[in-house]
Amino acid sequence: MMNDRYELFNKLCLRHISLSEHSSYGIGGNADYFAMPATVEQLVTILEVSALYGMDRVVFGMGSNMLFPDQPKQGKLYISLKNMTDITVNDSRWFLTSGLPLSMLSLVGLITGSPAFQFTYLMPGSLGAGIYMNAKYYKEQVGDKVESVYYIDLADPALAVQQIRADECEFAYKQSIFQHKPWIIVGADIRIPEHEEAAIAHNGDISRLLTNYKNSNGKLSSLSAFYSFFSSELRGLQDRRMTRIETPEAMLEIERYRTANRHFTSLSCGSFFKNNYAADASxxxxxxxxxxxxxxxxxxxxxxxxxxxxxxxxxxxxxxxxxxxxxxxxxxxxxxxxxxxxxxxxxxx
Ligand SMILES: Cc1cc2nc3c(=O)[nH]c(=O)nc-3n(C[C@H](O)[C@H](O)[C@H](O)COP(=O)(O)OP(=O)(O)OC[C@H]3O[C@@H](n4cnc5c(N)ncnc54)[C@H](O)[C@@H]3O)c2cc1C
CATH class of the missing domain: 3.90.78.10 (UDP-N-acetylenolpyruvoylglucosamine reductase, C-terminal domain)
Incomplete structure (x- = not known):
């Protein structure tokens, strides 16, 4: 049993991987060890065995809010969750795993008739980090959409998946409890109260979207690839649905704003500093x-x-x-x- 775990660990842990390819900055030297688990079970195995080896670890998503070092520490393991992408849609609730791109949620909303995540269209990064950072666009923030969050506490020897309600997550402007705890977010329940009558849930469209994303092989940390993937998925969705899905003006406006501000043609991590308006200005x-x-x-x-x-x-x-x-x-x-x-x-x- 234990040998199986070591075997899986060795299979999942890649060597000498350039972090720049997993960073929207395109910056970062070679990680000694690098893994992209696709399931919670794989993640737990990686965490268990790396703890037994006494390895330093860092967990991240798509690398669009992180500056990686030019020379990563020897022996350190970098774990990206961007392959942990599952969606279960019920009428008024979605269960989502943490590696899903935030932008995908806006398209799932379009398919299922919910406007709740329009604000995440073309927002780089993953759901897990969106919860960790309480990512926001104008007045809407991820923390307001979450019902509960599933996480693994690294201080818990059993590495069991635990659940916390949104009202206990201490969400505030670009803040959450996760920034102060050794917790890895693995998924979330999202409540979707607003369903439009005209839209019809279409699992085929959701699984096509997921398959296309998985086929991108973790390459969407590149902002130009990210933009071209999501803008063409949106257009493809409209073409397949003919006139049944119209892109809401709010999403078109986001696309205009982000392209006009060169979000996808420059290498960046978005805004570098948090706004605090201490001097009455951004x-x-x-x-x-x-x-x-x-x-x-x-x-x-x-x-x-x-x-x-x-x-x-x-x-x-x-x-x-x-x-x-x-x-x-x-x-x-x-x-x-x-x-x-x-x-x-x-x-x-
Ligand atoms: C062009 C551009 C525009 C942007 N616009 C916006 C915007 O409008 N609003 C906004 O809020 N942000 C914006 N950002 C920043 C970024 O989109 C968000 O911060 C996003 O949530 C980062 O996701 P990520 O997966 O890339 O996080 P990463 O960079 O991979 O990680 C960021 C932090 O989250 C932690 N983390 C990641 N996943 C987990 C997890 N599962 N469990 C625990 N901790 C985790 C990491 O350890 C790290 O500390 C923008 C970035 C870019 C490049």
């Missing part, structure tokens, strides 16, 4: 006032279009990005008296 507006837009260092640049984005313009290293992060932090501190909190999770080894 971080992007403060960066603009300080004249820092367009400032470059190494291969990195503060976006000329959006002051809160630091881009990988030309084979930037993590060190280049961090230099510009410090440039922004120092300037804001000197002028406005506070240090902005990064939203991007910086892995320093």
């Amino acid at each position: 971080i992007g507006a403060l960066v603009e006032r300080l004249g820092l837009k367009g400032v470059a260092y190494g291969g990195a640049i503060i976006s000329p279009y959006h002051g809160n984005m630091i881009l990988n313009a030309a084979q930037a290293t993590a060190a280049d990005i961090l230099y510009l992060k410090d440039t922004v932090s120092d300037a804001i501190y000197r002028q406005y008296g506070f240090i902005p909190e990064p939203e991007v999770v910086v892995l320093t080894e």
Whole structure:
């Protein structure tokens, strides 16, 4: 039995994998060990055996809110959950596993007639991280849509799957309880109260979407590939359904906004800092006032279009990005008296 686990672990753990391919920044050196479990059982095996080996581990989703190190620590295991993608749709409830892209939820909503997740259309990243970060777009945030979350507590020797209700998750602006606990989110129940009469649940469309995603082989951390996948899935869905599905204006508006702001043609992790309005303006507006837009260092640049984005313009290293992060932090501190909190999770080894 135990031997089976070691065998599975060895099969799932790849060696010397470039983290840059699993990062929307396109940044990161070679991980000594790398795994993409497809099921909770595979994840538990990886966690059990890596604990027995005493390995350092980090769990992530699609790498669209993380800056990986240029030189990952030797012997460290990187675990991406982006292959854990299952959906069960009942009338008023969805059960979703954590690796599902947030953007896919908007399409599942379109298929089943629920507008609840329109706001996640073309939002990079996975559901698990969306819960961890309480990802938001304008007034809507993931934490408000969740009924309960399933997780594994790394401090629990049994590594059993536990459940927590949304009202216990301490969701607030870009905050959740998961940021303060050694917990790995494996899935969530979502309550879907709003069903439109005209739309008909269509499991064929959902499984086609999932199969197409699985066939992308974990390559959608690349923002251009991500955009081309989801925009063409949306168009394909409309073509197959002919006139029965119309893309809601809210989703078209998101597409216009994100493409106009070059979200999918630059390498980035989206906004680098959390907004706190301590100086009565967004971080992007403060960066603009300080004249820092367009400032470059190494291969990195503060976006000329959006002051809160630091881009990988030309084979930037993590060190280049961090230099510009410090440039922004120092300037804001000197002028406005506070240090902005990064939203991007910086892995320093
Ligand atoms: C172009 C662009 C636009 C963006 N726009 C928005 C936006 O409008 N709104 C917004 O909120 N964000 C936005 N983001 C940021 C990003 O989309 C979200 O933060 C998303 O939730 C990250 O998902 P991910 O799977 O890539 O997370 P990752 O980068 O893989 O991980 C982020 C953090 O979550 C933790 N984590 C990941 N999965 C789990 C899990 N299953 N259990 C426990 N911890 C986990 C990781 O350890 C890490 O600390 C944008 C990013 C980009 C590149």
